[in-house]
Amino acid sequence: MxxxxxxxxxxxxxxxxxxxxxxxxxxxxxxxxxxxxxxxxxxxxxxxxxxxxxxxxxxxxxxxxxxxxxxxxxxxQSLEGVSVVAEDINIDDNNYQTKILQAALQSLNEKERMMVVLYSQGLSYKEIAETAEVNFTSVGKTLSRSLKKLETLLKHQKHELLG
Missing domain, CATH: 1.10.1740 (Rna Polymerase Sigma Factor; Chain: A)
Structure with a gap:
């Protein structure tokens, strides 16, 4: 090989x-x-x-x-029309859950989306820093903010459905 x-x-x-x-x-x-x-x-x-x-x-x-x-x-894709966080209300359709997450990811800016995706792929902070061309010391803070923003977007969709 x-x-x-x-x-x-x-x-x-x-x-x-x-x-x-x-x-x-x-x-x-x-x-x-x-x-x-x-x-x-x-x-x-x-x-x-x-x-x-x-x-x-x-x-x-x-x-x-x-x-x-x-x-x-x-x-x-945008978040408009996405009105539920499937896993929180026991919808078993993985494809639907994926679409919800993808729509939320698309609402993040490029840098935030890149950080979340790289993190989800198991890259270390050092590898994320090299790949995203950011300082190693800022990876944790930027990633934390990006994940929090993603969580807020998903919770907002759940609230819209249940509220």
């Missing part, structure tokens, strides 16, 4: 999940991840500058492409 194949097998699923959370579109997420792996493959074949941390490089490339795709996307 080549080095590229090993990297692909190690990171593809996590990168695809992260892209899907950022974009709320499975097909577009697949396209983004594919583009990133093509770039990595070409870079490895041309022996251009060595990548010090492949995992951080891959996540950063995916996040950048997702941000670019999100900016060009005209019909980004």
């Amino acid at each position: 080549t080095q590229f194949e090993t990297v692909y097998q190690m990171y593809y699923q996590g990168l695809h999940r992260a892209a899907q959370q950022m974009l709320s579109n499975k097909e577009e997420a697949g396209d983004v991840v594919q583009e990133v792996f093509v770039s990595l493959y070409n870079r490895m074949q041309s022996h251009s500058a060595e990548i010090n941390n492949v995992k951080s490089w891959l996540y950063r490339a995916v996040m950048n492409k997702c941000i670019d795709a999100g900016r060009s996307q005209k019909n980004i």
Whole structure:
């Protein structure tokens, strides 16, 4: 197995999940991840500058492409019409729960969404700092604020339904 194949097998699923959370579109997420792996493959074949941390490089490339795709996307999901936090009222439809969370994620700004998605993919604070290109010391505070904002958005939807 080549080095590229090993990297692909190690990171593809996590990168695809992260892209899907950022974009709320499975097909577009697949396209983004594919583009990133093509770039990595070409870079490895041309022996251009060595990548010090492949995992951080891959996540950063995916996040950048997702941000670019999100900016060009005209019909980004919004929280309008999302009136329930499914898990809090015992709705078992995982697809519905996913749509609710994706809508809430889309309401965060790019930086907040990126931090939450990277955290949800299990990246360490150090890896999040490298990927998001922020100071390590600010990761905890920014992430905490982003998660709190997400929680508030989800609670607001529950209150609208029950209130």
